[in-house]
Amino acid sequence: MAVTAKFYSLFFKSAFNGEIDLDNDTLKIMLCTSAYTPDQDTHQYKSQVTHEVSGPGYTAGGATINNVVVSYNATTNTLSFDGDDVSWTGTTLIGSNAPRYAVVYDDTPPNKPLVLYVDFGDDSYAPNGGTLLLSWGADGIGLVNVA
Numbered sequence: 001m002a003v004t005a006k007f008y009s010l011f012f013k014s015a016f017n018g019e020i021d022l023d024n025d026t027l028k029i030m031l032c033t034s035a036y037t038p039d040q041d042t043h044q045y046k047s048q049v050t051h052e053v054s055g056p057g058y059t060a061g062g063a064t065i066n067n068v069v070v071s072y073n074a075t076t077n078t079l080s081f082d083g084d085d086v087s088w089t090g091t092t093l094i095g096s097n098a099p100r101y102a103v104v105y106d107d108t109p110p111n112k113p114l115v116l117y118v119d120f121g122d123d124s125y126a127p128n129g130g131t132l133l134l135s136w137g138a139d140g141i142g143l144v145n146v147a
Contacts, residue, residue: 005118007142010044014106014113022070022081025108027115029086029134030062031093034100038117046105046112053099057091057127065104065141077147082140087133098126102134104141116142
């Protein structure tokens with residue numbers, strides 16, 4: 001099954017209201033099991049995300065995305081942001097604790113606004129003592145066409 005990513009719609013509301021500063025805030029990514037059902041239209045804050053994975057090699061709240069960079073391309077009229085790939089080493093997340101979703105959120109404000117989520121498509125990305133690597137695509141973490 002294909003891996004897909006979608007912005008939480010209310011990310012844009014949070015950004016326009018000044019709750020999120022992609023240039024300066026700390027972005028994190030947490031893993032959730034298939035028991036979590038992302039609601040792209042109503043979920044706005046981390047408190048609405050349920051069923052975070054737990055196990056060896058994984059810290060509650062997820063991992064920090066380092067070196068986040070926001071850029072605008074006037075030729076393609078796209079705004080994008082990117083950051084370092086994220087990995088969890090020595091991680092055992094199997095069975096009902098296997099990750100199905102990766103949720104990106106802003107960890108700096110108290111309410112922790114959501115940005116986007118990645119759907120792995122199934123529960124097969126289950127490391128058993130190995131490394132789980134999440135590599136961003138050529139467009140980075142997120143890309144918005146502003147034209």
